[in-house]
Amino acid sequence: MKKIAYIFLFLLHFSAYSQKNEDVIASGNSKLHYKTFGSGKPILIINGGPGMNCEGFGYLAEEISKFGFQTIIYDQRGTGKSVVEKINDETISMDLMVDDMENLRKHLKIEKWTILGHSFGGMLAAYYATKHPQNIDKMIFSSSGGVNMNFTSYGQQRLNANLTKTQKDSMNYYQSKMDKGDNSLETKKQRAKYLANAYVYDKKNAPIIAERLIHVNFDVNGIVFQSLIKNNFDCSEKFGNFHNSVLILQGENDIISIDTAKEIEKAFPNSQLIALPNCGHYGWLDAKEMYFNALKQFLKTKTNTTKN
Secondary structure, three states: OHHHHHHOOOOOOOOOOOOOEEEEEEEOOEEEEEEEEOOOEEEEEEOOOOOOOOHHHHHHHHHHHOOOEEEEEEOOOOEOOEOEOOOOOOOOOHHHHHHHHHHHHHHOOOOOEEEEEEOHHHHHHHHHHHHOHHHEEEEEEEOOOOOEOHHHHOHHHHHHHOOOHHHHHHHHHHHHHHHOOOOOHHHHHHHHHHHHHHHOOOHHHHHHHHHHHOOOOHHHHHHHHHHHHHOOOEOOOOOOOOOOOEEEEEEOOOOOOHHHHHHHHHHOOOEEEEEEOOOOOOHHHHOHHHHHHHHHHHHHOOOOOOOO
């Protein structure tokens, strides 16, 4: 089970960016930290994880804001500056994370927003859409874990297939040290150095991912992941009446299979799937031009709310 949870750490692109606005608000029993970039129609960007802050998504938020939108990133509860008094299953849950999103929307006085969910963020976006569909303009799934837990049946196999034997053996060696209680920074860095290669097609980008892999909060990760398993997370049959436009961007070489992207496409009546060739888990790294062109075209197109 631990290995499956580690697969679930869909991480981020760490890059310097110019900050537009930043604040911390109260959200139930949590403090909620967020940042905004640009101006225009609002787009909420939900980062991967769970257990990761939003820092690595500043680059993505800033680039999308250049299209003429206000982009918003935030630390999911229990990460970064979104602190809770104690991290347990009473303070960390999918329902509470949806409440955080709603509290942020109301704080920013947003009527409807577009939601872009990357990796685990796509799963959280889907769950939000089951609770508050009336508050969504469009949806974007970027290398998403999907609308159910089917990816867990193949994730480890695809992750291993993206590593050389040396990389896999080295990663497993340092992972075993962590499993035995060695949480030193050096051990985390060594594990991350090898594991990062599974998430990118262009291996020169691996150090970017490795830098972020060492920052995960495994307590948050474990609580959320175990909850998803326990509650048999499955939203696949809940969007028959959701007719707004949905874009799905999926790398063909991702550890998340194109079949998972097709499940998202099937779940939403007005969805479009774009497969990115020679691309791993990060479209803005491996297929930058195609990724951003698809986003721009989709965001600039009038919202479609009619049935197919």
